[in-house]
Amino acid sequence: MSELAQARGAVRLEATNHEGSLLGKNVSPQKFASGKNTGFAFADILFAIDLNNEIVLGDAFPEWRGNLYDIQMIPDMSTLVEWKPGLDSVIGDYWLKDGTPVPICPRNLVRKLVAGLADNGYAATVAVEIEATLFEESVQEARARGYRDLTPLGGSTGATYHLARSKDWVDYMEAVVERLDSVGIAWEAWTDEAAPGQTELNLAPTDPVGLGDSWARTRQVMREVAFERGHTVSFMAKPTAGFGQGAHINLSLQSDGVNRFFAEDGPSELMRHAVGGLLATMEGNTSIALPQITSYRRLVDLTGPPTTVGWGVNNKTAAVRAITGHPKYSRLEYRLPGADVNPYLALAGVLAGVLAGIERKIEPPEQVTDMAWCLPESAGVRRVPDTMSKAGAALDADPLLREYLGDEFVDFWVASRRWEWMEFHTKGGDPFAELSAWESQRYFEFP
Template sequence: MSELTMPANGVDRGEEAVRAVRLEATNHEGSFLGKTLTPKKFASGTDSGFAFADLLFGLDLGNAPVLGFAFPDWRGHLNDVYFRPDMSTLVEWEPGRQAVIGDYWLKDGRPVPICPRNLTKKMNSRLASLGFTATVAVEIEATVFEESVHEARARGYQGLTPLGGNAGTGYHLAKSKDWTGYMDAVAQRLDAIDIEWEAWSDEDAAGQIEINLAPGDPVAVGDAWARTRQIMREVAFDLGHTVTFMARPTAGYGQASHINLSLQRDGVNAFYAEEGPSEAMRHAVGGLLATIEGNTSIVLPQITSYRRLVDLSGPPVTASWGISNKTTAIRAVCGHPSYSRLEYRVPGADANLYLALAGVLAGVIAGLEHRIEPPEPVAEMAWCMPPGEITRLPDTITKAAAALEADAILRDLLGSEFVDYWVGSRRWEWMQFHTAGGDPSAELSAWESARYFELP
């Protein structure tokens, strides 16, 4: 991290003066948005914030205004919302350019109710009030293609060549050098701005990679996630390739964004107990299962998100938990004072991690506050179970939106303004798909590729 000082013609960084500062934040869709300012302009607004039109939360991924439901009082007349920088996130993005992450606030000092980063902060504070500190980690999955982004656009994102060859069953080292070169370049960029990563590897689909970010505070991990994806895009552009975080970019395997979570109390892992899941872990699981159907709307945000939910293909399809059982939605890792944790396996690669973390933390908070006991863990495979034996996750964007709308726990914790706005925007997305060229019977429609390949 760096401190901002202001000589006359830029920020003094030794040999390289800073010529510009980029503001960075996500909207509700997970798109990384911002402005680039002169150092002088940035210094003038570090306390007051910087105005953005409210449309940053009011446009869909096709750049159309989202309509069809009641607007909150802060949206509808191109009102300004205000970006406030978090100076602890200021980094040198590249020579001559700094970058800073922030969140969005209303003129009266209230947070924008659907600001993703502020929702994570809100849930983090609520958890702290219970005496717990959360540590989270995220697995980022993406697919890289040989073609440049310009060629990918010209092809409608169809028929692209996976980078590194056709090996795609996981952990393959038999990759062409361009695949390794891409990931080496990504790792170097992450190191340069102090984003700690732990591992990267070949994933199941051809051209697919997974990178694991180091555990940390939920807000800080959300920041690292947003910047890592931006770096992966920029490196792909620089090397003449293209990368996508689409939930299912081809008719093959999908892509996830698994969240690992542990809780500490007085410096001790609250999820550890010698005999198995601790009381805190059980209650956390109970809360997560009580909210899992509603949270599905948040962690599977787009039409294509639900094309991942296929039995035996990797993603969970049931509202279930198990001990060391990767076929369930929530995997409990037990038996170690340091590593006991929960893995929330539902989120797709297209989820906004800030919102996903807010929803997951809300479920955990509810479980702890209400001492919700979970059902017995699933010991067998949680795919292909007989109908009625276990609840299946909502498998369409509208079913999930209805589940969130009816979820009293998430409404109470995340706020009705967020829930109502999110549900309205998901129903709008369903309508756009069905009226603007989407094909429900296709494995993957051209409309989805055009809408989701580059954004979020």
């Protein structure tokens, strides 16, 4: 712990539940010192509530869940940083009192898949492209307006790679990366994105658990900087009725320091098997990659997100893009997740597909060499599930994801999505609107 925090600062405990927002509590330096090895009690209700703080009904309660039982959040001391003067922060995992991980703990799911890859002799390197939309209004004003009719920061026109954004937009992004530098989060680039007020921020490649931590913290940094500057930011999959926003995951596998996705003549055998596993699990993984009602409003042909289950070398219209021909940069880009995804669950789902592919040597179908959008199912093309119900049913029926993520997680997650669907259809959601007021209220600030 930093000397400053030892002397007079608090420590913020951080972890996500299934919904993806950072949860936690602030503790005194003395309290942190007494519990940093044994953990801190969190009520199990954090896995039993939705984004509106309602108790979720309809899923089985295993032995460890019950009448507000305590689970232990044990901090990972390698993540301890000075967040700001007087406040340190640390990320942790959820554990049961018998020393086993909570089966639905997102961060521990990533650990489980990383261990599975290690058993096969591989280590994964991953990176993410985070998209978000910035608005001029303060968060208080945004709340007062129901998160509707807000003013995009930086100008009302949309363009990609444009350098003509106004100074308030540029100042915000410069403040964000300065804060990322101060807390040790490695980033590579930021740029203007397609929609008014939208940005893309690329985090540097690292290990999966480390990327999940950096991803979750980066969203927190972007929120805090927005609040401090009197603005607001949203990672909602579609914060306006215009463009949506995603979170593309890039992945490669190494052994003995060598990128095993590289081959002189194109995708290596290992890359092909990884692609095969990702495509075999894609319909089920859609439920994880697109977690909320609004997530599915992104799935419009010709607008950016993948709409069909396919892959192609350097094909950005496909769900899985293969980058080949370079011993360092050969990798796969998984283009399905929305900006609203839980970082750890997104990574766990991708790693599960990759691991299934390499262990079972799953060969992918022929790559898509033309545009992957607008292809009809009558031509034998599988469409990405375009509703929460379809995606949940696909996950429920997926034997590979059940094996690699665990039955308890899959059953829990599917039940939570059924609850979300019911809330939308019984509490004021409008499936025929481009973007309903119910969605703006529920998702704009979360995750």
